[in-house]
Amino acid sequence: MQGLFDQYAAIRDFLELGGDVLDLIVVVIFAMWVLILERIIFFSRQRRRLEQAVRQRWETRPERQSWNAKQVRDALVSRFKLQANAGIPLIKTMVALCPLLGLLGTVTGMIAVFEVMAVSGTGNARSMASGVAMATVPTMAGMVGALSGVFAGIMLSRKADRAVEKLRDSLTMDH
């Protein structure tokens, strides 16, 4: 229990150190990882079921060689592609937003530093420290968030592409 409270206090102190922008970055990183996990669950659980349904629909067609059949196949693959790719552009956007938010934190922190300088001059480095923390901590958090998300984003997008290609290949037209 005490350990849990210590953890909470550490996180709270860290969030206070970074100012308001850090809260925003935390929200964005959290949303990004929720989306990433949702995609991972999709690929590990629902994907097989969806592929099965599409394949079944294709296999139960009476003929698979006409123009109509080709169009229907394209439509089936396209629907699966939409489902496989859902959320991935949003993940990529959030990856791109993280460093931008970090930069925002840097600049607001600099404003805080200059505000202190305008009041107490350049002599007191201690009073500027909170502004410097506000400038650097969100930058670091933004970088960490972007780095953590960029691999997941690329992995998911390749996975979706490959799944679509595999499905397209499995819907054969020759029989």
Next chain:
Amino acid sequence: MMRNSLLAGVLAASLLASGVLVSTAVLVPGVAGAQEQAPSMAELLRRVEQGQVRDQQAFQQREAEFRGARADQERLLAEARERRAELEGTSEDLEATYEENEVRIGELEAALDKRLGSLRELFGVLQQVSSDTQGLFENSLVNIQYPERTAFLADLAAKMGTTSRLASMEEVERLWFELQREMTEQGRVVRFPTEIIELDGTRGPADVTRVGVFNIIAGDNYLQFTPQTGNVSVMPRQPEQGRFVRSVANLDEAAGGTEMVNFALDPTRGQILSLLTEKPNLVERIQQGGVVGYVIIGLGLLGLLLAAERLVSLGLASSKVSAQLKREQLDSGNPLGRVLKVGEENRRKDTETLELKLGEAILHETPALQRGILFLKLISVVAPLLGLLGTVTGMIVTFQAITLFGTGDPKLMAGGISQALVTTVLGLVVAIPIVFLHTIVNGRARRIQHVLQEQAAGVIAERAEELGGDGGKRQALAA
């Protein structure tokens, strides 16, 4: 030889001069004419002789007078000497008295010292304490209530500064009382009437609440006390944060009661409060951004409006398209319905014509779906660039200030630096949501486009098959 010639020269010159004299003497009467008869040389001589005789007589007369006065002067001199001697005597007497008195003063002072004893030390302490306390009281908020005490303290300090006057017992006790009173007042929250200066400059009586020696408030305003003039005035700017001002109103309502109230107290006696009010608010911050800042904000608003419009219209189109996918009837109110209608109209034609017609219909729908999305992207790219522009122009302002005034005063550089930072912030604040909105809007538009491009033909094929055996016929036609 030389000397002789010089002598001769001088002689000649004097002769010449006399000749001139003679000629003028002759000439002047000639011009004057009838004025008077010219005196001859002999006459002139005679007159000179007479003058000499007259002068001599005057001299003799004067000499006689002086001789007469001499005796008188001598008498006066003697009198003056006598007086001097007399005064010197007096002076010696006085000097002697002075010395005697000095000795006596010394004796008396020694006696005074002896009799005062440790009292002298006490008076020193009294003087120091009363002058220290005077300075303290002048800056204290309690002084608004009891303004007369500083005069008393100044008087006491002055009295203790001289050696000739002693403090009375009442005064010593009053000093004690004043110190005690200040101490007691520091711990009290009291309400009392006084005269305050409003923001518009009018003076008027008001009930103010004093919280110890830290803050004074009236209504829901913090007041400030100027010790130099003794004025109590409403602070020209109250703190931005509503919770501070609200706490003031709470205290003002509750003053005099006994319940506990939250109150934002400034333990530095107004310093933190004044710094807090100097902090620029949101509007001032935006103003610091200058023209570039306004351009960025304008772009951001434009982007937000555009994104909202796109979100609504694309959402409507998307829901209509998904409804159309499920429904049998074709509705020309949505893009998919229109494309399917084209397919329906050309159902009897061969596949190539059908594909061409479909492609044409889809191409016709695309611009309406894509409208504004590129502009959103543009804003998301341009806003940070404008922020960078503002940064650079702000830095230019800063460096100009450095060129003119040097780096000595950071406040002169502050304007440029705030412009640089505020525009950067504005650029990012505009870009971040627009990037987000662009992704969402773009996702919606692409979903519909996917449906149109990749699924429309499939839907037509499915419908044809459902209508019955048409597909086989067309296949035969195509083959």
